[in-house]
Amino acid sequence: MMKLYYSPGACSLAPHIVAHEAGLEIEFDRVDLNTQTTASGRRFGKINPKGSVPALALQDGEVLTEVSAILEYLADHVPDRRLLPKSGSMERYRVQEWVGFIGTELRKGFDLLWDGLMPDAARRLAVQYLQRRLSYLDSCLAGRSYLVGDEFTVADAYCFTILNWTRFHRIDLSEYVAVQAFMQKVSNRPMVRKAMEAEGLRHMA
Numbered sequence: 692m693m694k695l696y697y698s699p700g701a702c703s704l705a706p707h708i709v710a711h712e713a714g715l716e717i718e719f720d721r722v723d724l725n726t727q728t729t730a731s732g733r734r735f736g737k738i739n740p741k742g743s744v745p746a747l748a749l750q751d752g753e754v755l756t757e758v759s760a761i762l763e764y765l766a767d768h769v770p771d772r773r774l775l776p777k778s779g780s781m782e783r784y785r786v787q788e789w790v791g792f793i794g795t796e797l798r799k800g801f802d803l804l805w806d807g808l809m810p811d812a813a814r815r816l817a818v819q820y821l822q823r824r825l826s827y828l829d830s831c832l833a834g835r836s837y838l839v840g841d842e843f844t845v846a847d848a849y850c851f852t853i854l855n856w857t858r859f860h861r862i863d864l865s866e867y868v869a870v871q872a873f874m875q876k877v878s879n880r881p882m883v884r885k886a887m888e889a890e891g892l893r894h895m896a
């Protein structure tokens with residue numbers, strides 16, 4: 692059985708959601724990122740030398756890392772769930788376009804905020820940077836259910852996961868009406884609730 696190494700609320704929540712949405716039977720192992728040990732008692736550095744979650748251990752012993760690769764791998768495992776559009780279709784490239792934006796623009800924009808030593812002025816700048824991305828996202832989501840077409844894809848799972856961090860950093864989303872509606876819609880999906888509950892984030896769903 693595949694095993695997903697995760698840390699509650701981290702970017703590993705995206706593949707956790709996708710695994711449930713795909714109906715895949717996989718194991719989960721919680722990683723303590725501070726001590727770099729897993730709940731099963733292993734040194735995480737031996738599994739992923741980068742020391743970051745997510746990591747997906749495959750049945751043949753290979754370990755796949757990087758959110759974008761893991762999302763694609765899981766979705767392609769169960770194509771009839773349509774968590775990724777068909778290979779070669781324009782929609783597929785659109786999903787990849789979003790995964791790239793979320794991973795490099797949105798997700799990276801939070802990096803400095805996690806550092807408790809950040810001076811207030813630097814924090815404000817980092818939030819301003821994120822607000823530009825949020826405005827763009829809001830304009831794209833206006834009048835639509837999901838990022839690409841009418842169906843939930845891996846990009847939505849990733850976007851939801853990263854936007855959920857705004858709660859930890861008390862970033863106000865009230866002016867981003869479409870973003871808020873998107874968050875509400877995604878958090879109401881039963882498989883999203885299941886993943887959040889499993890990570891102890893149920894109160895946030």
Ligand SMILES: N[C@@H](CCC(=O)N[C@@H](CS)C(=O)NCC(=O)O)C(=O)O
Pocket residue numbers: 701702703724741742743744745756757758759794
């Ligand atoms: N490039 C990696 C980054 C993964 C990443 O930064 N994960 C964070 C949690 S969201 C982490 O494990 N940080 C702890 C560390 O890197 O030591 C990916 O996209 O999967």
